[in-house]
Amino acid sequence: MIVWLASYPRSGNTFFRIVLNRLYGLRTCVVYEVDGVAERVGSELVGFQERPDDISRMRESDEVFVLKTHNQTRHSPVRGDDRVVYLVRDGRDSVVSEAHLRSDVGTTGERSGPDLLTEERRRRFETELRQAITRPTKRGVGKWGTNVLSWSRWPRWSASRHVVVRYEHLIREPAEVVRQAVDLVLPDVPPIAGADIPSFAELHRLDGGFFRRGSVGSHRDELPAHLEELFWAQPDNSEAMRMLGYAR
Secondary structure: OEEEEEEOOOOOHHHHHHHHHHHHOOOEEEOOOOOHHHHHHOHHHHOEOOOOOOHHHHHHOOOOEEEEEOOOHHHOOOOOOOEEEEEEOOHHHHHHHHHHHHHOOOOOOOOOOHHHOOHHHHHHHHHHHHHHHOOOOOOOOOOHHHHHHHHHOOOOOOOOOEEEEEHHHHHHOHHHHHHHHHHHHOOOOOOOOOOOOOOHHHHHHHOOOOOOOOOOOHHHHOOOHHHHHHHHOOHHHHHHHHHHOOOO
């Protein structure tokens, strides 16, 4: 059995994996050849496991395989009868966080809005931010809105097999939100009594560059106005933001 754990980058996927591992002992594999996140923050922390070569055998197995991806549905070997947990975050926060990670800004663990960056770092950050906003949609991850729409509106989904998890809820009540998602897609899997769930503050101390702020609305002091306008100018972004209720 496959459970897809899908999201646009920097939408809470890694935090969900960590809680899933601690609360249920469910490990995750990835669609990619290398799990860069597990290599960076630790395979035991995220609960990494190697992916079998044949996805069709994973799907037919009695074993549960949780499979992480950031790709759009059209670039993922997903079927309508698969189970899916899709994580969403305000697209402005996602692209800001992605740009920081890609430009290696904020690795000291301190708050690192553009007003606190050197000029060189600011340029690098804004270059990465623009590239994230205007990323081609024909393959892979695509733009934020294209990614969200591909997973949220695929017509083959069964409502009982497709769960949308909001980042703002996950950060506030991680154990409860993960429990609710697992209860829907894997109702026969019990949680581990007395599971120790790390707080975001603990994860931040582990790697402040990766677990950077963990906040809602970080775009307000980090997304330059001209790039926010560029974000909203992408039709799929505007449609997905309206669909999810994120206000302009």
